[in-house]
Amino acid sequence: MKETALATILRTGPGTSVQDLGRTGMARFGVPLSGAMDLRSLRWVNHLLQNDENAAVLEISQPGFSLRFSAPTCIALAGALTEARLNGASVANSTILPVHAGDRLEIGALAKGARLYLGVKKGFQTPEILGSRSFYKNLTDQSFLSKESTLPYHPDSTLPQRQHAKARWSGDWFDTDTLSVHPGPDFPLLDKAQRKRLLEEAFTLSNLADRMGMQLVEPLPNELPELPTNPVFPGMVQLTAGGKLLVLLRDAQVTGGYPRVLFLEEESQWVLAQKKPGDQIRFCLAKSQETRD
């Protein structure tokens, strides 16, 4: 039996959750994919810590977070840019650092980006349900972490390897407002003017945004029929009868009846995960398969 340590949440805003790569293959039971909204940052954290790529990390989407560790480990941060402090001392943009028993990590405002990822060596050890530790309502015991929640992890006193000490923590990759898309299966139902508007105009992210999806402010009026319920995936853009555009994200239901007009490339879903309500985005058709290969 491995020894278990605990990280205790001292303070958190709403929406903090444990996430890994998600529950691939469980959609056949109606179970959403879940997993980190920004997979690029999840992978980076686990790479730095030399973890399994599916190791569970914390996804933090509100400022004002702090955590106390009961035993030594290494932690890594990625995603949104923030001011992190360890026992009160600024951790200047370090991406990986050792912590000791009793150490307290504090996260301030998210200066740039919307989601911060915090990993520990070997990952957080919350229960695995249907192949994943990703939080999801009614599936895992908790939907979100709150003050005094505890997270088990395996203590580890190995110091971080030197070549990783200067690993760059950059938010440049999500600067772009352009999201790369493919036409969705129901795109052909749109008329010429609707297609032009969808692909040429800017859209604003509304504050109706969570892990299930983000609604866009500008409507796309339409008279498309409701369709038979068919599969939907994170990254699909649905057009509701009321003209609302809804970008589905990791916790989206697995099937839906609204026309599926666009599908975001995976990298663009990660960019979108770092956007905030009020930010503008544009949809741009992805390069065709032929030119890509």
Added chain:
Amino acid sequence: MKPIYLSISPTLGELHWDGAPDDALLASQLAWMEMIQAEYSQQLLEVRQGFTALSIRWKRSDSQLLLQSELSKHQPPPKELPSRIWEVPVCYDPHNGRDLADLALRHRMSINQLIELHSAQTYRLHFFGFLPGFMYLNGLPPQLHTPRKAIPDRKVEAGSVAIGGGQTGIYPQESPGGWHLIGRTPLQPFDPRRNPPVWATPGDRIKFEPIDRETLEVHLQNPPIPKAK
């Protein structure tokens, strides 16, 4: 009944059938799903069913191109649908199905006639979606088709049996919902601690068996194991 293949992205595409979902479409869809899982198993991330589409997530883009090039050679014979029928006990009463009386009035029938119509039918399970363990069932008698509520209820109890549009279903968890509630089952449609977390399989049939309120109360304390015949 042959589907067309539509590529959505280099690693996502779907087989699409024309026409309204019915047993023949489902038999063809299940045959294609089985064939793809057998012939392309190493190349698949996931296969996902809907009423008229079968979506396929591929590990690599060349696997999708391979299926597209080989599509015409595949002609899987329709799969024989299972004969299994699951009995789902339902307490139909205004206490457990708060829209039962309104719905009967709306369709100009008595509550008993509504219960009789809903429970005489067998329903075909096409796939799971919407919520974990939510069954998409086909076969609601046209006399019971009812547009969804304009304003969804904020809280629907787990186990609620409901009608929405041309469909009927069971809410597996407490959630908001826009369907009309007609009763409640003590069965648990979804248990995340088990794998598989559901008891029925696409192609199975469901039959609702009316039970009284006392039986419901007893079974809610100790949920029965679902029975099939």
